[in-house]
Amino acid sequence: MKPLICVDELAGLIAGSNVLVVDCRKELSSPDSGHLAWTAGHIPGAIYADLDRELSDLSKRGLGRHPLPDETAFSAVLSRWGWTPDRSVVAYDDAGGALAAARLWWMMRLVGASQVRVLDGGWSAWNSSGARIETSQQVPAGAEISVRYDPTQLVDYDALQAGLDTQSILLIDARGGPRFRGEVEPLDRIAGHIPGARNRPFSDNLAGDGRFKSTEQLAAEFKTLLGARVPESVVHMCGSGVTACHNLLAMEQAGLHGSRLFAPSWSGWISDPSRAIGVGAEPRAAL
Structure with a gap:
């Protein structure tokens, strides 16, 4: 599976499958900016993922500014989102995938997910296409999951x-x-x-x-x-x-x-x- 998906294909998936859409918008200089943007409007059904709180463990020292969370912590995040290995994932941000969407794509691959993609053009492409936007905040149905990182990656x-x-x-x-x-x-x-x-x-x-x-x-x-x-x-x-x-x-x-x-x-x-x-x-x- 190619790692990119276009707006039209994602719109079709949302209409006809149980895809997990994840909003990864973030401004590094403004920690809450991404969540505020998601609250103001997002792709239908999208949940929000915070780079600092869910895709990193900032308490770790000596491993850079965005250390990987432990496997147990990321397992808890995925459980909270309701992800299961048979559920496809699409991530997007507003920086061409460069801030956190590609990071989430890679982390999902790291735990063995095969159906994970990044929205090509991100929020800008979705917004400019005239596709539907919603402001309602979804509450994912949790599913207990335990994942392990692939050390070869x-x-x-x-x-x-x-x-x-x-x-x-x-x-x-x-x-x-x-x-x-x-x-x-x-x-x-x-x-x-x-x-x-x-x-x-x-x-x-x-x-x-x-x-x-x-x-x-x-x-x-x-x-x-x-x-x-x-x-x-x-x-x-x-x-x-x-x-x-x-x-x-x-x-x-x-x-x-x-x-x-x-x-x-x-x-x-x-x-x-x-x-x-x-x-x-x-x-x-x-x-």
Whole structure:
């Protein structure tokens, strides 16, 4: 199943199936903005997922700004939503999937969900299509569920360093160029990047209308970045493990399967002052 779904297909699913639609809108500078936006209007039947409270555990230290919640905590979230493994999920946000929609998509895949997609164009595409919007707040029918993360989709500090040392990993950083080069840093206390990383801003995945580029264009661009490397060698990162999921989703949409996530990302990497830091543009030598 391709990870993207269009407005018309989602509208059909809402009318004829038991799809779980999840509103993931969020402004990082305004913690309650997403919930307020959902309250003001959302896709019919959509529940709200908060990046900070449900898709992260901000109490954890040394694992970045948006650490993954424990399996038991995420199990409780999914139980509260009424999700079961046979129920499809569609996530959306108002940032082309880049804030929390792609993060939820990836987390659902991490627990083995196969029927999970992101709305291409997100809230903007739905709203501009003239499709129905509602303000009623759904109360999901809870269903007790217990999930486990697939460790093969994750890369920890030691595995990342070992892969960089042996050049068996291609680390792709989804932050914007100025942040990657260390010219600015609006969120973290240290600017720069992990030495050896390559830069692919997540915004490069989107066309001018806020939807993803065509499958063919995404495939061509990522194949150029990968060179002779296989997709399974790719590890994604960003500032806190959120927008990195956008690049992972784009590769899956392009048919380049098997890349992984370094969830702590830059904010986690710099939690240990002994770790190396790079600045400036990455080298462009053939891989």
